Amino acid sequence: MVTVEIAGKVYQVPAGITLLKALWYTGHEVIRGAGCLGGFCGACATYYRTKDDPKVKTCLACSFAVEDGMAFSFAPPFPARKAIYQISELQDPKQDLFELYPEAPMCRNCNACTEACPQSIDVREGVWRAVFGDFKSVSDMFMNCVMCGLCAPVCIADIAPNLVAIYASRVQGAHFTEKPKDIEARIKAIEEGQYEKDWERILRMSDEELQQATVSCP
Structure with missing residues (x-):
């Protein structure tokens, strides 16, 4: 004990x-x-x-x-300000960062956010990369972020680094990452109802039939 x-x-x-x-x-x-x-x-x-x-x-x-x-x-809940935005409606996402999170470039380089991160992310560096528009690096750096929010209460510039990072990551995926053509074609096929009959057939299957169908899949 x-x-x-x-x-x-x-x-x-x-x-x-x-x-x-x-x-x-x-x-x-x-x-x-x-x-x-x-x-x-x-x-x-x-x-x-x-x-x-x-x-x-x-x-x-x-x-x-x-x-x-x-x-x-x-740690008690921290009331960090969350900007409201529609990813698909952003016209200039990198510039829009400064309207949505105007405090982001006010970082004082104290590094308190990095010290507070339980995932050992270089949070301070990530904020600056977001400010300079390197959203790809931000997305990679914050891959292990669990949105615990411990970086926000310690920031003397009132930045919520986790929210800045998730904005950059979302924008990177929606605006600056090439979409796989096969996936787009499959989504379109689903939306057009090409697989509805197959789905209805699957829903009617018994557990044994589902197991057999899974085993026989190439």
């Missing part, structure tokens, strides 16, 4: 369990903050501090193990 402090109260919990399991073990009712349990959804963003270390760090509670003397608590 190890000693941990959860939201200011001391508990004994089994060594090696995750912070989220420690909450359940100690009887906490976790409603907001329990999502995929695999480190992918970002719902369990957490602040923690290890024994004798004054520095508060961040992690995802579902994938970080308790340590003796650790103190932690869930």
Whole structure:
């Protein structure tokens, strides 16, 4: 057993369990903050501090193990401003960034966002690449972003880097990435109803027929 402090109260919990399991073990009712349990959804963003270390760090509670003397608590929801836009209606997406997120170029290079990221993304660099229109790099850099939002509260320029990054990634996919011709043709065929009879036939199949059809597929 190890000693941990959860939201200011001391508990004994089994060594090696995750912070989220420690909450359940100690009887906490976790409603907001329990999502995929695999480190992918970002719902369990957490602040923690290890024994004798004054520095508060961040992690995802579902994938970080308790340590003796650790103190932690869930990060509260942060009311970052979310710009409203229709991707298909953007005329100049790279310039539109400055209308939707005018605070983006105000980055002070303090690097607090990067330090706060539990996914080890170079968030500061990503913001600047978005500002300079390199949306492809931003999309690649933030591939592992789980939208936990821990980068937003620490920004002294009031930027929500995760929202800037997801805007850049969406724009990159919608406006600057060549669409595979075969996929477009297949989508058109579906919209025209070419597969409706096949779909109706599949829905009428029994479990055994579905299994056989799956096995026989090339």
